[in-house]
Amino acid sequence: MTSPALSVLDLVPVRRGQTTGEALAATRSLAREADRLGYRRYWLAEHHNMPAVAATNPPVLVAMVAAATERIRVGSGGVMLPNHAPLVVAEQFALLEAAHPGRIDLGIGRAPGTDPLTSVALRHGAGGVSDDAVNRFPQYVDDVAAMMSPNGVSMQVAGRLQALRATPNAQSAPDLWLLGSSDFSAQLAAARGLPYVFAHHFAGRGTAEALALYRDGYQPSERWPEPRTFLTVNAVVAETPEEADRRALPNLLTMVALRTGAPLGPQPTIEDAVAQGLPDEHRVLADQMSARWVVGTAQAAAEQLTELATTFAVDEVMIHPVAGAYADAPADRSPHREETLRLLADALSVRPV
Secondary structure, eight states: OOOOEEEEEEOOBOBTTOOHHHHHHHHHHHHHHHHHHTOSEEEEOOOOSOTTBOOOOHHHHHHHHHHHOSSSEEEEEEEEGGGSOHHHHHHHHHHHHHHSTTOEEEEEEOSOOSOHHHHHHHHTTTTOSHHHHHHTHHHHHHHHHHHHSTTOEEEEETTEEEEEOSSTTOSOOOEEEEEESSHHHHHHHHHHTOOEEEOTTTOSSOHHHHHHHHHHTOOOOSSOSSOOEEEEEEEEEOSSHHHHHHHHHHHHHHHHHHHHTOOOOSBOOHHHHHHHOOOGGGHHHHHHHHTTSEEEOHHHHHHHHHHHHHHTTOSEEEEEEOOOOOTTSOTTOOHHHHHHHHHHHHHTTOOOO
16 A cells, blocks of 8 residues: 555634734644655635634735645635635736745635634625525636636626626636535546545545545546545544543544533643543444544554545545644644654655645
8 A cells, every 4th residue: 555645624722811913823833844755735714703713814824834844735625615705816816826826726625614604794785685695606716717717707798798807817716626525526527537636634434435526527627637635634642542632532522512502612732631521421422423533653643644635536645734832832733743744754654746
């Protein structure tokens, strides 16, 4: 079995005692480490109004991370397109590509990424009402792709044909990916000849089915003559299995709270998570969620990731490093998330290209 290339997904977690600014500094440090180690790409998510997540604005974060790194591809994982006007997204990522040519990915999803209240605030005057924005998602994807292309699009306005470009003189366009946790985006990506990623890291099931649907229905495009996909996996790696389990507990408790409707707060420290423990009534749910995580020593994790890549026929695995931090960790760093990346890179012999 060939070792897969590695990439990173980052939600910019915010733990107890950490400010937003410190969480952003920790993300810059993590991204620089991924760049140094030879990871292929670094994607940043879009989530809103969550006390434990600072990834609210992917294009701003992409700009920050791209400026702090040298080689690694940087992108959104993803922009939730129904929340935004397609032209705004096209303009943002066309500028990012102009500033960092050949290094920008635009991952697009159609989920809200937030609660109903924030959805209303986001979409007022931009993406339209929720149902309309979601229903028009395929057209919005086409619009973004066309407007980011160097030639832009032509539109008939007041009887005249006029050009609309995301930026005046583009020389290249970001790579466009569709993201999803259901069959819809798999089918759309196949029909459009676009790369596709299934959210294996949080979806309960359906990875094999979605990837088969995508590959079987794929219509080749000029940019992508063959289907292109990879796997996303939550991961925590440490020197011992017991320590890896401890480092995974803060994120697991946060996910249980999210799924059960419990009050949300910043991610607990490892000490607080161990003291709190996992309620017996939620243990089955926690086991179901963590069953797809990769938690353990570097050698065990490397074997799991290689087996997953082989099972799903992908050459790349995107790691979402969910290791928590102890109370005495530097506020502007995530030492155990960085260690997860280092241990995996060493175990899988990842090197900069």
